[in-house]
Amino acid sequence: MGKLNIFRSFGLLIALSVFGLMLVDAAKRNLSAQLNPGCPDSICESIFEDEKITVVHVQAEGDNDTLHYIWDLSRQPTVLVALCERNTNVTIGYNGTVKDADSIQFSNKPKYTMSFVLTKVFIFNDIKDQASIIGVNTSNIETIDTKYLTWTRENFTESTGEVKVAVSGKNDSLIGCDGVINLKLKCYGEEDHDSDIPHLIHSINVTQVDIEFINLTSNKTFESPRIAAEFVLVASESPKNPFNITKRKTVDDEHTPGTFTLVDIITPGETQGSYMQYRPISYTEDSRDITAKTDVQVNEPVFIADAKSYLNSSLAYSYYGNTLDKNLVQSFNISFGQTQDKFYSLTNYTTWTFVLGYGTAPPERVSMFIAILACIGLGIPLLLLIIGGIYLAVKRMRNC
Template identity: 70%
Template sequence: MKFFINYKLIGFFMSFLVFGCVHADGAKRTLSAELNPNCPESICETKNENNATTLIHVRADGENDTLHYIWDLSRQPSVLVALCERDTNVTINWNETFMDVKTVQFTIKPKYTMSFVLTKVFIFNDVTDQASIIGVNKSNIETIDARELTWTREEFNKSTNEVKVAVSGKDDASIGCNGVINLKLKCYNEEDHDKETPHLLHSANVTQVDMEFIDLIPSDTKFESIRIAAEFVLVADSETTKTPFTINKRKTVDDENTPGVFTLIDINTPQVKNNTHASYLQYRPISYTEQSRDITKRTDVHLNQPDFLDDAETYLNLSIAYSYYGNTLDQYLVQSFNVSFGQREDKFYSNYTTWTFILGYGTSPPEHVSMFIAILACIGLGIPLLLLIIGGVYLAVKRMRNC
């Protein structure tokens, strides 16, 4: 009795093992973007010295709905996210004070909205080397109000696959002539890891924010143990204004994309409207102390528990959140939180710190291994299994021959 090995069958079997392990999310959106949409010449051209007016509307069309992103990077850097019907449009009512209360309007009321605002940056003297601003005496803190910085547009690129904008914030009085805060915002049309370290996983429903704090050491400071922290505010639709955001810390399967980091932090808003709508802020608890963003130049990120914000209308009066929600802000869930950068005995802040995070609608996509790792794993499991099958067939055939 002859025994033939069907190599085509084996090849098909191996292909199934390899590519069957790889998962891809097919959900995509088509992006379009506009800089300072319908802004009068008297506001965005005559007064727009050094690209100082940067308001971008991004439309992300899906099969059944549209996400509208409005990035306001001229005043308090802020983001508004609105989930809408496909045929919903946005109107921005410009005025001589740039924008005011209720100047952002949708032709159809959004199904869900959330907003994010950078309010303050802190330079603090960490005399106890605790790497956190929590509990630090006010005399050891210098505050930079984001409203007082001059934000200049450095880059704006758009396509149907990705939209990106970069701005820099400066103010000689508060952060010195060399100090600068850089912000880079991106959104995408599909799920993937970002190309830049720390390579966060994004879906088609997110804005990624990358921050750099460069040379924020005033020449007249008396602080000897300087660290950096920042304050942010999140606004979200909620069934009640008293249900706080929740913080979820979870482990990831590997550190292929961010070497040495196996943790993800999610700040989740409460689900509303029949548990179908929610949003989140996600990051890996890592910061880099040099622009190369090498693993050897890393430090930690510390988050405090979010607090409810009183008098949000006044606090956010120069943000896109105020331009949309206006005097109804107290009807939404509004909380602030601080993020500090550093770790014990890391020689404190020198001249560079960065932080990257994602603002997303819905729930954060689960981490999964890349195609390369999946192929290696499948081959590693598939070849021994295939050899086992071939060996079993060979022994069975040999036994039949001996009968």
């Protein structure tokens, strides 16, 4: 009976330990979304799929505040995030000439805003096989401005727990007849890991962006082609202090096999801030298997001298307008691939996933499976030690 009680106590200890390890913040946001809210049919409804505007407004209601996400995927793909008081309304104006959203107004001034813009995609000739666009001669770089791509909406779904939209960008003269750039955006009502590889962790304050570069071809003859992209981050913070890039190790690679590193691009704000987070890997096949894993290189962010001119085709300009230069605005390049991987032309496929969030990035947590294994691995030797100690103590008592 004594041994049975010991096992029962030990089982309870394991259960409590696992529960403690898995205890997380239960904060939630209730999501509601609209596609092209307030847009006249004469602008947003077209009989031609490739002329349809895709502007998504997501309202994420929390206990004390509301996050407004506005995704403009009609010209230069842009994400705008605004932290507002509850019951704040948003008005979006549309431009019938260029077919996009040209003004954003909030009924209450946002407490904090940040924006992300995919401005350019590069096909470059990596003659030195350095897997980075930094230092490559301009004659070996083909630049594709994303505002010249035709973005077609492929999918839009919404619920109180998750909102998703997908678009594809094409231009035969810029990226080839079979070339396409796919974008998938998601936001969430609860903290968890995403269901798709690389299973990034997300809080209730993020937008996840997944990009696929498929069959891109250059007008130039490149024998060693690679893909890179330019992104611009905007934050309602001092324009003098730069974004910081930090790398940190994770305790395991359960969610992204073979990768133990997370990269954060963080604003310098002390009281409020935002971040971009990713694992430094991309995949060269749509299966996203570990055997198709390759590297991601990022350069240090640089300031943009005339941001309002540089971003005048984006939703960032539609919101910030001429005050854009009074905010923190920096660009950075991401290069995909690693040395001796036979370049982009081997599979003509590259994908990359990252999240954009308000506040601070959530820490990685072990899953229930790993927690149970850890408890068993540590607990069984401890249990044997306790039982052995009890056995020796009882034996000595009987010999006395």
